Amino acid sequence: MATAWDRQRAALREEITETARTLFVEKGFDATTVDEIAQAVGISRRSFFRYFGTKEDVVLGDLTGRADALARALAARPADEDPWTALRTAMLDSRSETFTDVRSDLAITRMMRDTPSLRARKFEKRQYWSEVLTPLVAERITEGDATVRAAAVVAAVLACVDIASDVWAESGGTADIVAVYDEAVAALRD
Amino acid sequence: MATAWDRQRAALREEITETARTLFVEKGFDATTVDEIAQAVGISRRSFFRYFGTKEDVVLGDLTGRADALARALAARPADEDPWTALRTAMLDSRSETFTDVRSDLAITRMMRDTPSLRARKFEKRQYWSEVLTPLVAERITEGDATVRAAAVVAAVLACVDIASDVWAESGGTADIVAVYDEAVAALRD
DNA sequence: TGCCTACTTGGCACCGAGTGACAGGTAGGC
DNA sequence: GCCTACCTGTCACTCGGTGCCAAGTAGGCA
Numbered sequence: 001m002a003t004a005w006d007r008q009r010a011a012l013r014e015e016i017t018e019t020a021r022t023l024f025v026e027k028g029f030d031a032t033t034v035d036e037i038a039q040a041v042g043i044s045r046r047s048f049f050r051y052f053g054t055k056e057d058v059v060l061g062d063l064t065g066r067a068d069a070l071a072r073a074l075a076a077r078p079a080d081e082d083p084w085t086a087l088r089t090a091m092l093d094s095r096s097e098t099f100t101d102v103r104s105d106l107a108i109t110r111m112m113r114d115t116p117s118l119r120a121r122k123f124e125k126r127q128y129w130s131e132v133l134t135p136l137v138a139e140r141i142t143e144g145d146a147t148v149r150a151a152a153v154v155a156a157v158l159a160c161v162d163i164a165s166d167v168w169a170e171s172g173g174t175a176d177i178v179a180v181y182d183e184a185v186a187a188l189r190d
Numbered sequence: 191m192a193t194a195w196d197r198q199r200a201a202l203r204e205e206i207t208e209t210a211r212t213l214f215v216e217k218g219f220d221a222t223t224v225d226e227i228a229q230a231v232g233i234s235r236r237s238f239f240r241y242f243g244t245k246e247d248v249v250l251g252d253l254t255g256r257a258d259a260l261a262r263a264l265a266a267r268p269a270d271e272d273p274w275t276a277l278r279t280a281m282l283d284s285r286s287e288t289f290t291d292v293r294s295d296l297a298i299t300r301m302m303r304d305t306p307s308l309r310a311r312k313f314e315k316r317q318y319w320s321e322v323l324t325p326l327v328a329e330r331i332t333e334g335d336a337t338v339r340a341a342a343v344v345a346a347v348l349a350c351v352d353i354a355s356d357v358w359a360e361s362g363g364t365a366d367i368v369a370v371y372d373e374a375v376a377a378l379r380d
Numbered sequence: 381t382g383c384c385t386a387c388t389t390g391g392c393a394c395c396g397a398g399t400g401a402c403a404g405g406t407a408g409g410c
Numbered sequence: 411g412c413c414t415a416c417c418t419g420t421c422a423c424t425c426g427g428t429g430c431c432a433a434g435t436a437g438g439c440a
């Protein structure tokens with residue numbers, strides 16, 4: 001019966017996230033130390049690292065889980081659908097669970113864009129997205145080198161998502177993120 | 191007359207690079223400490239950080255300089271050339287100065303691919319590439335939102351270069367890197 | 381020749397992220 | 411009521427990176 005513990009663990013994890021993000025927005029990401037976060041939450045510094053591998057992970061959240069959700073949504077698409085349509089639809093389908101935190105805080109998205117160490121970690125996790133999505137996309141490539149082409153399509157789509165996210169953050173949340181994404185993709189496909 | 195000093199400085203910088211890369215290949219990047227590098231070169235740990243801002247920079251080399259070279263080559267292309275052709279040609283033109291280290295060591299490229307902290311730094315520098323190239327590419331975009339479209343094209347092209355580089359490294363240096371790049375780009379433009 | 385100045389270097393102390401090891405406490409099973 | 415996990419805090423340590431200061435060295439100038 002690990003459920004009780006798991007619940008406790010999830011709750012504490014949530015509390016760390018909430019407290020840390022508040023501090024980050026107040027003082028800036030780099031200026032906030034793990035000690036301060038731990039103290040604010042009321043746990044030891046060591047325990048913080050038992051819940052989050054790095055300070056960056058608190059901001060980035062469950063990116064790998066969202067990659068898996070997107071992968072499931074992509075796999076659920078008809079096999080004869082072209083990669084671009086399939087990826088776009090899959091992202092929209094899994095958006096409710098995928099973009100929760102994007103909606104939750106504009107400041108966080110801006111911070112991810114402006115803080116080098118966060119950007120770096122984000123790209124590191126993006127690597128995982130590519131690894132998960134590329135084989136699924138490869139099944140939808142009918143001509144040429146499927147692996148190379150799939151990798152290119154996935155990388156391009158993720159880049160377009162990034163661009164859309166950046167424009168959205170820069171607009172203060174007013175820009176239509178899907179429209180910007182479509183515009184970015186249009187640039188690639190004439 | 192700073193030339194004498196500059197020469198000295200450049201020579202030492204080269205020596206640090208050479209020594210460090212040898213150690214990296216021998217022991218692995220993470221397992222090699224800055225102290226070991228400094229001691230092997232015969233300088234203090236503090237001086238090392240006066241020549242390289244981070245340990246990663248020793249491996250990555252002058253990526254920003256290469257970005258500037260590529261930007262110059264791109265600007266030299268005819269104004270009416272489409273972005274894809276212009277970028278491809280510009281990369282080939284600046285390749286001799288751009289890909290010196292790629293040719294120099296397959297092990298280094300592999301290390302960049304397999305070491306998380308190096309990958310992260312590389313993407314960080316890639317950000318600079320985007321910032322430099324996007325405005326130049328935007329001038330070649332005739333329809334739609336030029337900024338967004340230029341950002342998308344640049345990001346896609348850089349992603350394709352990455353893919354080609356990865357395939358090249360994985361093949362042990364036998365793959366035709368330009369052919370892989372063309373294949374990747376073909377995936378985006380049908 | 382001798383001084384002055386600018387620049388470099390090394391050493392020291394320090395900070396912050398992240399890790400391993402150990403001891404103590406607490407909840408659940410028997 | 412004990413035993414067994416598991417979680418937690420504490421301590422010590424490594425390593426990357428930075429600020430500061432004193433010492434040294436090369437070149438310019440009188």
